[in-house]
Amino acid sequence: MRVLFVSLSEKSHLYCMTPLAWALTVAGHEVRVASSPRLTEAITRTGLTALPVGRDHDIYRDMTAYRDSQDYKTANWSRCEPGQVDWSELRERYELSVPYAFAVYNDSMIDDLAAFAQSWRPDLVVRDPLAYSGAIAARISGAAHARLMWCEDVWGRTRRTFLELMESVPEAERVDPLADWLTSRSEPFGFSCDEEMLHGEATIVSLPGSLQRLPGQSRELAMRHIPYNGDAVVWDWLRESPKRPRVCLSLGSSNTEDYGGDYVSVPDILEALADEDLEVVAALLPAQRERLGEVPANARVVDSVALHTLLPTCSAIIHHGGYGTYATALVNGVPQLILSTSVSDHEMRGESLRDSGAGVYLHHREAGAEEVLGQVRRMIAEPGFTDCAERLRAESAAMPSPHELVPVLERMVANR
Template sequence: MRVLFAGLSEKSHLYCMVPLAWALTAAGHEVRMASTPALTDVITGTGLAAAPVGRDHGVHEAMAQARGSQDEEFANWSRLGPGEVDWPSLRSRYEISVPYGFALYNDPVIDDTAALAQSWKPHLVVCDPLAYAGAIAARVSGAVDVRLLWSADVYGRARRTYVDLMSQVPPDERVDPLADWLDKRGAPFGVSCDEELINGHYTIDTLPPSLRLPSALQELSMRYVPYNGAAVWWDWLREAPERPRVCVTFGRSNAEAYGGDYVSVPEVLGALAGLDIEVVAALPPEQRAALGDIPANARAVEGVALDTLLPSCSAIIHHGGWGTYSTALVHAVPQLALSTKVADLEWRGQSLERAGAGIFAHHSEVTADLVLRHTRQILDDPGFASAARRLGDESAAMPSPRDMVATLEQLVAER
């Protein structure tokens, strides 16, 4: 098969696609990763073949100028199910999100991605759920269109809610910014919008089933396999720690896109200074260099992949990002998520609480006392570790990316 991956031009989103892309490559299929020129070196660094398309977006510049936007109501997609939102509110969400979110990411690459699909004719297109350029490319080439989620499927649920609410209002009030935009952008390629274009033929979900949103879409389960880029299994990670080890990390995305983390690493380390634990702060090089003095029970490290660190940890304190959250799930590590409300972060944090495997707090609530209290709670109550193991076992029972290859081959053959 010829397989085209179409993701958003974000490194963290790309990394979610790498294990499946490599499984398809190892099975003998031709795989190309379509993204903006800015991600070319990142893609080739994974060993996969990059297909640069379009031009780089300006989303990060807009984000840095609006740090508070992560907590604006329009950015929170966690409470948009049936009965949770009314028509005016959800319509307003789309009226803002289409031009200032979806289009900013997709408009720079739609034409080139569609043209690439017309000429190369992939049999399968694997899309980021917000990479509508990939959906248009799949339609243009007649390919099977598969969404690969990097979140709980809050966007799919919101779309179903939107269609249902729209059917209940008078015809002259029925506006659809998403469909109108996709109609306009797909028109040069003979593509018009319908719900299949928006939702794809199939959706691959890597969340354990007990943490998923209900869905009417055709879902495929695949185990999350962590990919952290370049990784070294350092010698100090090869022996069990003498005390409970707690990882503290806030990733790179907020610092790179929004100009800084939303929670202070020194404040968190200070809050944990009196505990008889080993704290490992996994930081980007620039954050580690700026850290200054740290408590005696802590070490700050750079260049440590979470996939190599978390198997030795009793807990993790983090920002709620998908890769960190999912890596902790597969390694059965209880989590304290100190997060914003953008995308699905609130829903995922609260679902982790409901499962008993972690605690969610909004970053505005974070104090040294809160961090200390919740960390003690997670470490002292064995129920958190037990629930995390249940989720880890649930993840391990899901099909691997290698297993998914056979499923995708069959779906393409059937179509």
């Protein structure tokens, strides 16, 4: 069958898709991966076939200009249940998110993607939950349609809460920015927005069941997270067991590349841990390294290490809350200290991990050097953190692999 993956122009989102795209490829299916042109090189470096569509957008300029937007109330999608939010707050969330995020990511891709879907006729579309352009392509081609999650389904649960709350609002005051936008983009092709377009026929989830707080809005298909971090080398220093507890410090790439900098200080954290009997491995981008001063004697700074090669040797990780880092630590049974903003589902993700006993979640404004030091000491000294992390690792390992999901998707297409 022909399978079209649609990703936002974010490497971390693409990397969550890569193992399933390869599982379908080696099963004999034709696979194409569509995104904005800026992601083309990242796609081709995975070995998959890229489909550049539309033009590049300028959302990153706005992200850098409005760094605090990650902590705006409207950016926190973790609060999505009735009782946590009211109608006016959700309306404002959609009124800001649709034109300034969803539309910016998707609008430039729609026409090219639609034309490709009409000519190539995919049998299955697997899309990022925010790649609504993929939903349009699926409807145009009559393809089966699944979302692949890199997060809790806060988008689907928010939508459900929004519709429930809208029923209590006078009809004259009812607005639906998401449906109105997607309908305006779909009408040229002869249809309008409906809930299946928003949620897909199926939702592929990689979180272990004990960490999921939200019910799915479409049929759920479980798939174990397989870490993919781009270029990977097992360096010689990784082939020997560390002589002291090893702690990884990784703040990812998106905040530095998209928002103009990290939300916590790498030098402050390294200094706070300098006198501990630890080996700290700081996996940093070149731009992050440039901001460093003198590196403490117990720290190793690296910029070319894939986390799935490093984390099996670690006793703990300090990171920014990104899903790729979070899930890679999860499947390796590593306790996590998350220092994050409240954007997207980060708050819910961090609180779920905290409640599982496998880590600690702090908002970045609470993450002073002394607090970080104290939490790292706890995670190293208290075996409960490792025990709980190992339990989550085992739960994740019991989930179906991408290879095992392939026949499920084949049946979904055949049944359609």
